Amino acid sequence: MSTSEQPTSKASFGSIICSDALHRIRRFNKGAQNLTVFAYSLLPVAAAQAAGIQNSNPNTVLFTPTALDPESTRIPDSGSIQDDIDRATGWFFMSAWNERGNLIRQASGPNSTAYCLGNLSLALHQLGTLNGAEYNGAAGALSLLPTAGALVGSPTKELWVLYKLMPLAGIFSMFLSLGGTMVPTQAGAYDPKVSFTYGGMIATTSLIAEKRRQEELEDARTSLISPAEMFARRVQQRAEDDRGGIYRNVWIGIAIQAVLIATILIALWFGQMGGVITWWCDVYAWMWFWYFLVVIVSVVENFVGVPFTNNWTLRISKVPHTIQISRDAPKVQARDGKDVLDAIKSGFNATSLVKLSRQEPYTKRNSCFYVVISQEGVSAAHATFRVLSKASNVAVFAFGTALFASATLMSVSVVLMILSLVLSAGVWGRVTAMWIASQMNKFSDPVLHTVVHERLDAAGHMEEILKIPGLIVETGGHIIINGYSIKRRNPWFSAATYIGLLAAPYDITKSAIFTQPDWTMGESRSDALMVKSPRLRQGYEFMDSSGTDNHIV
DSSP: OOGGGHHHHHHHHHHHHHHHHHHHHHHHHHHHHHHHHHHHHTSOOOOOOOTTSOOSOTTOOOOOOGGGOTTOSSSTTHHHHHHHHHHHHSOOOHHHHHHHHHHHTOOOSTTHHHHHHHHHHHHHHTSOHHHHHHHHHHHHHHTTGGGGHHHHOOOOHHHHHHHHHOHHHHHHHHHHTTTOOOSOSSGGGGOTTSOOOGGGSSOOOOOHHHHHHHHHHHHHHHOOSOHHHHHHHHHHHHHTOOOOOOOHHHHHHHHHHHHHHHHHHHHHHHHHHHOEEGGGTTOSOHHHHHHHHHHHHHHHHHHHTSSBSEEEEEEEEEOOTTOEEETTSOBOSOBTTBOHHHHHHHOOOOOOOEEEETTSOOOOOOOOEEEEEEESBOOHHHHHHHHHHHHHHHHHHHHHHHHHHTEESOOHHHHHHHHHHHHHHHHHHHHHHHHHHHHHTSSSOSEEEEEESSHHHHHHHHHHHHTSTTEEEEETTEEEETTEEEEEOOGGGOTHHHHGGGSOOOOGGGGEEEEEEETTTTEEEEOHHHHTOHHHHHOEEEEETTOOEEEEO
16 A cells, blocks of 8 residues: 555544444434333323222322313312302402401400401411412512512612711611612722712713812822811812702602602502411501511611711801801810810800891801711721621511511412512612712712721811811801801701701801991990890900901990
């Protein structure tokens, strides 16, 4: 054989081997199929039997289809089967369904539970087979309701800002979260340098505030001033910005949240009327109990879930430039070895009057903004509460799953109504919360947030902010003007505690006396507010924003 013929011979030999292998595989498969069919034929097969004949195979249930006997003369209990068909294919009447549940629980007195269980047992015995299967499936579907919080959305810092700026809207958002966590638990998620995204539910574009923030960050990199002074400059620049302050859409969003909460309560109310819990038979509002338990646990978890134990919130607005402050007003500053934060916490039990002249015009601001100083880290007590909150959340989830899974007499129509309305309200509640947050951030920064590592840094930020002239700072129940505390009040009686940014700034005229020209004497005098103060009649020294002393005789 020549050299040129060797490749052809090798190729022929390889093809012969492959053909033989394929032939063997085909024969093996054919034999395996025949063996499978033979083994299957050895299994016991139930023969067709007439209704009523005892079946020798206990694992096989036999029945006579109705199509084989249209007259139903050979079917036992044909009347009950027809009743089952009528119940399963007829109209569903919510009123009759609710009335049955009320009749089961109508007994009162010390033996009400026993009577309720007896009525429930009687109602279950009267159920048809088809209705029983429907109710069992509906209870299984309803047991998925405790997992609704995971479908609403992930935690975002926008919702934390929403609670800080508008506590009422934040609480409503927790009602609509269905047990889901709203606020991030990691400090890195609160980075002020990262702009708001609103969970991708609200359209975002390049905003003026974002451009300004980038410019300030660039200045901070090239400047030599301290972070506290840099942040105080941002506060001062924001105080000079009078844009925004009209939050009509925020009120609309809160109204939408209230409607969604009412929708959940109404859906659960109708659902709990007809459904009965075997181990909690005589309780009517069992769905409401679960819902408010979920709300309480959700509120607690969102409070303790914030990764900052120490937060200092300041509500800031502009003060009229013509104001004059008493020289003996307590100055908010570090003293006796304590920082300014301790001084604010201890409080100043003094009420001062400021002076405004009617001879000079002044401007009253109708809007304000917030400053939040957060110290990174959580205390031991805070960490313990976070663990307990997580454990209580798991316990409530287990309780809710067991509650809904054991519900009896729950119709599929009612369960679909509850799931559709409750889940839709939860999703639209998250969208509404994001929309409210975007409306508050529409014109200018409503909140300036900074995160510091130590309490000393937080005190430095507070001192630099209080040094800014021309500001009214509301914090810790104090009204501070130009660094002086002029009044202390209970925050629980302030509208800002509940509606936050929507509440008007502190009205300085409530703590002011006005001077006006005395046309008879040719000199200025003070009106009735000044006459009522004996200290002012004896003589009272004032200091204006420029530091000039003014003595009234």
